[in-house]
Amino acid sequence: MSHLSLTMTAAALALTAGAATARDQIQIAGSSTVLPYATIVAESFGENTDFPTPVVESGGSSAGLKKFCEGVGENTIDIANASRLIKTSEIETCAKNGVTDIMYVRIGYDGIVFASEIDGNKFAFTPADWYKALAAKVVKDGKLVENTVADWHAVNADLPTQEIMAFVPGTKHGTREVFEVKVIEQGCEDSGAKAEMEKMGMDKKAVAKACTELRTDGKSVDIDGDYTETLARIGSNKNGIGVFGLSFYENNTDKLQVATMGGVVPSTESIASGEYPVSRPLQFYVKKAHIGVVPGLKEYVAFFVSDEVAGPDGPLAQYGLVSDPELAKTQAAVEDETTMATD
Amino acid sequence: MTDVIAERPAKPSLLTLDARTRRRNAAEARFRAYGLAAVMAGIVALVVLLASVLGNGLGAFTQTRVTLQVELPAAKLDKSGTRDIEVMKKATTLTYGPLITAALSAAIKDRGIVVEGLSKKDLSGFLSKESAAQLRDRVLADPRLVGAAVTQSFLVNGRIDGYEKGRVTMQSAEKDSNVSPAQLHLADALETAGILHTGFNRDFVTAPDASDQRPEAAGLGVAILGSAYMMLIVLILSLPIGVATAIYLEEFAPQNRWTDLIEVNISNLAAVPSIVFGILGLAIFINFAGLPQSAPIVGGLVLTLMTLPTIIIATRAALKAVPPSIRDAALGIGASKIQAIFHHVLPLAMPGIMTGAIIGLAQALGETAPLLLIGMVAFVRDYPGAPPEGFFDPSSALPVQVFNWTQRADPAFVERASGAIIVLLVFLVIMNTAAILIRRRFERRW
Numbered sequence: 001m002s003h004l005s006l007t008m009t010a011a012a013l014a015l016t017a018g019a020a021t022a023r024d025q026i027q028i029a030g031s032s033t034v035l036p037y038a039t040i041v042a043e044s045f046g047e048n049t050d051f052p053t054p055v056v057e058s059g060g061s062s063a064g065l066k067k068f069c070e071g072v073g074e075n076t077i078d079i080a081n082a083s084r085l086i087k088t089s090e091i092e093t094c095a096k097n098g099v100t101d102i103m104y105v106r107i108g109y110d111g112i113v114f115a116s117e118i119d120g121n122k123f124a125f126t127p128a129d130w131y132k133a134l135a136a137k138v139v140k141d142g143k144l145v146e147n148t149v150a151d152w153h154a155v156n157a158d159l160p161t162q163e164i165m166a167f168v169p170g171t172k173h174g175t176r177e178v179f180e181v182k183v184i185e186q187g188c189e190d191s192g193a194k195a196e197m198e199k200m201g202m203d204k205k206a207v208a209k210a211c212t213e214l215r216t217d218g219k220s221v222d223i224d225g226d227y228t229e230t231l232a233r234i235g236s237n238k239n240g241i242g243v244f245g246l247s248f249y250e251n252n253t254d255k256l257q258v259a260t261m262g263g264v265v266p267s268t269e270s271i272a273s274g275e276y277p278v279s280r281p282l283q284f285y286v287k288k289a290h291i292g293v294v295p296g297l298k299e300y301v302a303f304f305v306s307d308e309v310a311g312p313d314g315p316l317a318q319y320g321l322v323s324d325p326e327l328a329k330t331q332a333a334v335e336d337e338t339t340m341a342t343d
Numbered sequence: 344m345t346d347v348i349a350e351r352p353a354k355p356s357l358l359t360l361d362a363r364t365r366r367r368n369a370a371e372a373r374f375r376a377y378g379l380a381a382v383m384a385g386i387v388a389l390v391v392l393l394a395s396v397l398g399n400g401l402g403a404f405t406q407t408r409v410t411l412q413v414e415l416p417a418a419k420l421d422k423s424g425t426r427d428i429e430v431m432k433k434a435t436t437l438t439y440g441p442l443i444t445a446a447l448s449a450a451i452k453d454r455g456i457v458v459e460g461l462s463k464k465d466l467s468g469f470l471s472k473e474s475a476a477q478l479r480d481r482v483l484a485d486p487r488l489v490g491a492a493v494t495q496s497f498l499v500n501g502r503i504d505g506y507e508k509g510r511v512t513m514q515s516a517e518k519d520s521n522v523s524p525a526q527l528h529l530a531d532a533l534e535t536a537g538i539l540h541t542g543f544n545r546d547f548v549t550a551p552d553a554s555d556q557r558p559e560a561a562g563l564g565v566a567i568l569g570s571a572y573m574m575l576i577v578l579i580l581s582l583p584i585g586v587a588t589a590i591y592l593e594e595f596a597p598q599n600r601w602t603d604l605i606e607v608n609i610s611n612l613a614a615v616p617s618i619v620f621g622i623l624g625l626a627i628f629i630n631f632a633g634l635p636q637s638a639p640i641v642g643g644l645v646l647t648l649m650t651l652p653t654i655i656i657a658t659r660a661a662l663k664a665v666p667p668s669i670r671d672a673a674l675g676i677g678a679s680k681i682q683a684i685f686h687h688v689l690p691l692a693m694p695g696i697m698t699g700a701i702i703g704l705a706q707a708l709g710e711t712a713p714l715l716l717i718g719m720v721a722f723v724r725d726y727p728g729a730p731p732e733g734f735f736d737p738s739s740a741l742p743v744q745v746f747n748w749t750q751r752a753d754p755a756f757v758e759r760a761s762g763a764i765i766v767l768l769v770f771l772v773i774m775n776t777a778a779i780l781i782r783r784r785f786e787r788r789w
Binding site for chain 1: 432435436437472476479480511515516518519520521553554555556557629630633634635636637718720721722723724725737747749750751752753754
């Protein structure tokens with residue numbers, strides 16, 4: 001009984017919904033890394049224009065892009081925030097559901113930093129240190145053996161004597177991919193381990209796997225939650241070293257000290273110049289079909305990439321975004337509503 | 344026979360306990376101790392929880408503000424000189440910000456305050472980024488203000504506010520790149536001068552959420568409204584449907600395999616993890632029925648599904664508790680079955696039904712998991728409209744707002760999240776107290 005009446009009520013409500021509401025606010029979902037920037041812009045956009053404040057959801061890049069590709073129409077989102085580039089498979093899903101004209105908007109760059117308890121030892125890392133400390137298996141005497149190193153000093157004599165305890169982003173985070181590629185894999189190559197593995201006759205796939213696999217004996221801990229969780233872990237374990245976004249670190253400089261990577265201190269300047277090696281672009285994707293249907297969509301996108309907002313002196317840079325030196329190009333692309341090349 | 348009598352122990356004294364009685368008494372004492380220990384553990388856990396929540400969260404109910412006199416030069420705010428709203432809207436918050444900073448530096452000068460090492464950046468970062476928006480809204484609401492000076496109280500930056508509340512100290516400020524000791528000295532000086540004061544923060548309960556850059560301005564307004572809308576929908580839908588279902592199953596339905604199946608399913612449904620209802624809601628209400636995302640209507644419908652079994656089970660228990668003699672008497676003097684139920688049984692079962700409904704609602708109010716899936720975990724700044732249209736506007740909800748704030752980078756949001764927990768707890772305590780009072784007041788025993 002209850003189900004029948006419930007379905008009827010739902011159906012009746014659905015009808016009134018269809019008749020009563022044409023959506024008038026922009027809906028955005030996706031990456032939790034882009035979220036703070038998106039909320040800052042949404043808030044400012046709502047304040048300074050007559051359009052309603054966009055609704056920004058979190059949930060991760062993949063979840064956002066999945067929602068984005070569900071189709072075109074009022075009950076689908078307009079913009080997907082992403083801390084990684086859209087995959088070919090996702091573009092295909094999009095196309096299958098009728099989402100064809102997608103605009104790509106790069107908003108700037110985000111640095112990934114390595115930080116530890118503020119009163120603890122100072123660290124100057126290289127990617128090779130991280131590979132040697134965290135790889136599941138390392139090359140020893142021409143053989144691949146379990147990694148048993150337990151102390152940073154044993155990894156690199158220049159590092160202080162401190163137990164290895166790393167809090168790295170879990171695999172559901174876009175940050176993990178960047179960490180693997182730009183730190184661990186790079187370290188594998190820099191330390192000469194990759195060359196040795198190839199010499200040992202391992203095939204390409206096996207080398208790639210051995211180069212990115214992290215140890216699971218408790219020295220490297222995957223954090224599936226947010227940076228706040230990583231921060232809490234470091235608070236309770238003074239030996240911990242965490243992987244953070246630059247903006248998160250900049251908001252918590254009273255609790256964290258940052259390590260250099262390859263001798264470079266991470267900052268918006270060193271990331272913009274490309275000196276600091278671990279960074280990635282942040283972007284969002286817009287459905288062109290929704291421009292002109294959802295009020296304020298194009299204005300929001302243009303506002304986001306305007307110099308006052310995303311430029312080096314804007315509020316986003318203040319929060320920790322590394323502004324894009326090619327912002328003018330993005331602005332022009334938004335103006336022309338240029339979509340991604342479909343091939 | 345005689346042997347048995349002979350072996351019987353001497354007549355036990357009432358004053359000295361024998362071994363068996365001592366054992367039994369010891370077992371009882373142990374059991375009491377276990378019980379007491381369990382209760383104490385529970386109380387300790389509750390005290391720790393409350394202490395941490397209250398300790399972290401009470402600060403959210405006070406906020407530091409600075410009262411300043413701001414000049415509103417027409418040359419900057421209304422270049423056309425016509426006081427035309429459309430033209431004045433072109434002056435964004437970026438234009439208003441410096442005016443407030445200038446007002447602050449004028450106030451410092453007027454009062455002869457000297458703070459060493461106070462940079463320009465310290466000055467502009469002293470006040471909340473919300474201030475410019477506050478001032479702009481005020482000017483646009485009343486364009487005649489342009490050209491004069493207005494007095495307004497502005498929020499200070501979250502870190503300075505934290506200093507007033509003891510969260511930020513001079514030591515932490517030295518390490519913190521977002522606040523400087525000079526700013527804290529300025530705060531002290533302004534407090535002595537009487538223009539900086541910490542007072543009750545009504546905005547925490549009424550204002551909408553704010554972005555990561557302005558924790559000091561973040562409030563629960565939208566979340567409370569969203570939760571209230573959802574509870575309204577849950578009440579309107581689940582109470583009649585739940586009570587009708589219960590009455591039918593308890594009083595009318597024949598006892599057969601089908602009704603048994605339905606009964607089992609209802610009990611099952613009550614134990615289904617709430618996230619499952621979220622998945623269902625996403626599939627049916629959003630993807631199939633096309634209802635909007637992040638809207639209280641969808642949240643309400645999902646929570647209705649979740650609350651229904653609770654209400655059905657409570658109502659059936661309440662109906663069962665009414666003695667059959669009441670029904671028999673009504674039927675005996677010629678009432679129809681429906682008259683007997685609606686005139687006699689239902690009124691007597693009402694207190695039990697209401698209690699069940701309130702407890703179900705309280706459960707729904709604190710539910711977060713299903714809302715994650717239907718887009719309620721969102722940054723929403725515009726208040727939803729008045730019902731019924733407002734049911735379809737995006738909004739947030741109380742437990743979701745807690746979840747949201749705990750993920751933010753700025754430490755000031757920890758205080759906000761705990762404050763939100765306090766508000767949520769207050770609502771829950773009120774609802775559960777109401778349930779107990781109704782039961783005490785109206786319940787009848789036979």
